[in-house]
Amino acid sequence: MAVKISTLEERISVPAEGDNPLNTQEYFINMGPQHPATHGVLRLMLKLDGETVREVIPVLGYIHRGIEKIGEHQTYRQFVHLTDRCDYLSAMMNNWAVSLMVEKAMQTQLNDRIEYIRTIMAELERIQSHMLWWGVLGMDLGAFTPFLYGFRDREMITDIFEETIGCRLTMNYIQPGGLMDDIHPNFVKRVKDVIAYAKPKIDEYEELLSGNVIIQERLRNVGTITAEQATSLGVTGPVLRASGVALDLRRVAPYGAYGQVDFEVAVGSVGDCWDRYWVRVEEIRQSFRIIEQLIDNIPAGKTMLSKPAKKIILPEGSHYAQLETARGILGIYAVSDGKSENPVRIHMRSPNYHNVWSVDAMTRNARIGDLVANISSLDIVVPDIDR
Amino acid sequence: MGYIDTKKSTKAKVTTVGNTPINVVIAPRSPSGADSESLLTTIFKSVKSLFVGMKVTIGYLVRPSTVVTQQYPENRETLKMFDRFRGQLRLIKDENNYMNCNGCNFCEIACPNGSIVITDQRNPVNEKLELERFLWRLDSCTFCNACLQACPHDALEWSDGFEAAVYDRRLLVYTLNDYAGPPVKAINRAKKKEDRVEELLATMEPRKQYGGPVPLAGRKMPGVPALETENTKDNASPKHK
Incomplete structure (x- = not known):
């Protein structure tokens, strides 16, 4: 697939292609930036022919805050809390990515306790992210009930975060060299309670939404992207796995405690909205499986290996680390001059930025109604696109 | 299909x-x-x-x-936050209302967005640097907990107050310390040595929650009651220097 770079004006002025027997006129319509189905301030310019979408042009930058630039003026420890604000539904994994990059560069060896708690926390975060997505997908497709159920179950997990960390969404918990706090004494019991509570709820999700024939018809064979298209667009995460590529960094390049646990990677076979839907629901189940294996044997040990007062100065050169967030591969790239506490350059390879461009490949020559299902099945968090 | x-x-x-x-x-x-x-x-x-x-x-x-819904304003009496909940920043005080903070600036350095501003002064009695004003800006704070992590004297904590909304932007800039003066450590040391304790305690000056620099230069606004400060003429400058 060739990549074509053009300005917005050039793309708008391209004349209509193909045969046009009815002699209809193509027109443009703005979807967003303020639109409930775009999950934030994402603007999509739609080239329409009646109800048929000829082209989707995502226009970004409406929530650009310059996080990468601010990161150049902050220490690595301070930068961690900004990554919460990118993909706020996988805040813990974003923190972990920065920590992983720093630890890789400093060659810090972590103990098992830190790795276990990080893994459990990241999986809880993945579950709550997918639960929220599940509810929002239902709402986008016209069913309001799943939204309430998804939020209800997600609250149980955010309560665990609140008890141990003190925050529910932007947590700043995983720090370079360890964790901000030790886990709360109630943590293990609460996690077990949530597993016992939420596992039957997943079956309820299946009955309510997955098994519903209307939802199946809305999702099946809608917004198909092939494995080849997906890989050439740089799509990662559940969207890529739904196309049949089993690329999951937790398995392919294990970090944390993922090397010690047994779980299966959910993949699709066609790459349509249904596969993306099912992959995420199955990932909730697999995440519960990972937590169940780890929660009973968290080893003892310190939870912070580096003193907060000690300066973190990375060796000169560029450093990179990546991990699998709830939406795909997040990579953190930093260049250090070897002298100062602040990085010279920070770049984030954010999963949503790469995933959002696949919406054009999915929606071409489909209907407007399917576009909403496509955006919803991509599970976009817009602040992560613009950063 | x-x-x-x-x-x-x-x-x-x-x-x-x-x-x-x-x-x-x-x-x-x-x-x-x-x-x-x-x-x-x-x-x-x-x-x-x-x-x-x-x-x-x-x-x-x-x-x-x-049903899991909570009726929020009705359950205010029974609502209990988790003990690690990050509500609002405050200084830890002992039973005599003496604080642990000695104005060492570590939290100000650790703060990623400049929400903490600390002014120090030198005490005329024991010649030590001490806290003059601990200014915390709720309006720019991101609740990242970096200040608590950096504090070497265990002087900061989170309260469980989550109802932080106010009608006036000036009210979001707090002075956290009740008094400008020596921390509890210096007072205890002086008591142990019985060395000019009364004089040391006399150097304490009261600080109001809304003294010091506030947004809009703390000026009066129509329809909003004036802020209660310790010294309305020049409340930002320390007395002894």
């Missing part, structure tokens, strides 16, 4: 990415080819699925015990 039975048609197998073997489960699809069902079966399964989904909804309707 056919109906997708999510319980039955999941397949597990092993694929490879690079050289790594990976166990995968493949998403269920509707039966096709030789397995495809008749139209009547599809219609029956589809209609049944609607009723199964409706059963879940009705189940919650007739079981009010599963």
Whole structure:
């Protein structure tokens, strides 16, 4: 697939292609930036022919805050809390990515306790992210009930975060060299309670939404992207796995405690909205499986290996680390001059930025109604696109 | 098209990415080819699925015990936050209202967005640097906990007050210390040595919550009551320097 770079004006002025027997006129319509189905301030310019979408042009930058630039003026420890604000539904994994990059560069060896708690926390975060997505997908497709159920179950997990960390969404918990706090004494019991509570709820999700024939018809064979298209667009995460590529960094390049646990990677076979839907629901189940294996044997040990007062100065050169967030591969790239506490350059390879461009490949020559299902099945968090 | 039975048609197998073997489960699809069902079966399964989904909804309707909603303003008396909840920043004080903070600036350095501003002064009695004013800007604070982590004297904590909304932007800039003066450590040391304790305690000056620099230069606004400060003329400058 060739990549074509053009300005917005050039793309708008391209004349209509193909045969046009009815002699209809193509027109443009703005979807967003303020639109409930775009999950934030994402603007999509739609080239329409009646109800048929000829082209989707995502226009970004409406929530650009310059996080990468601010990161150049902050220490690595301070930068961690900004990554919460990118993909706020996988805040813990974003923190972990920065920590992983720093630890890789400093060659810090972590103990098992830190790795276990990080893994459990990241999986809880993945579950709550997918639960929220599940509810929002239902709402986008016209069913309001799943939204309430998804939020209800997600609250149980955010309560665990609140008890141990003190925050529910932007947590700043995983720090370079360890964790901000030790886990709360109630943590293990609460996690077990949530597993016992939420596992039957997943079956309820299946009955309510997955098994519903209307939802199946809305999702099946809608917004198909092939494995080849997906890989050439740089799509990662559940969207890529739904196309049949089993690329999951937790398995392919294990970090944390993922090397010690047994779980299966959910993949699709066609790459349509249904596969993306099912992959995420199955990932909730697999995440519960990972937590169940780890929660009973968290080893003892310190939870912070580096003193907060000690300066973190990375060796000169560029450093990179990546991990699998709830939406795909997040990579953190930093260049250090070897002298100062602040990085010279920070770049984030954010999963949503790469995933959002696949919406054009999915929606071409489909209907407007399917576009909403496509955006919803991509599970976009817009602040992560613009950063 | 056919109906997708999510319980039955999941397949597990092993694929490879690079050289790594990976166990995968493949998403269920509707039966096709030789397995495809008749139209009547599809219609029956589809209609049944609607009723199964409706059963879940009705189940919650007739079981009010599963309701998790909290009636917030009504339950204010009984509402209890978790003990690590990050509400509002405050200084730890002992029973005599003496604080642990000695104005060492570590939290100001650790703060990623300049929400903490600390002014120090030198005490005329024991010649030590001490806290003059601890200014915390709630309006720019991101509740990242970096100040508590950096504090070497265990001087900061979070309160569980989450109702921080105010009508006036000036009210979001707090002076956290009640007094400008020596920390509890210096007072205890002086008491132990019995060295000019009374004089040391006399150097304490009261600080009001809304003294010091505030947004809009703390000026009066129509319809908003004036801020209560310790010294309205020049409340930002320390006395002894």
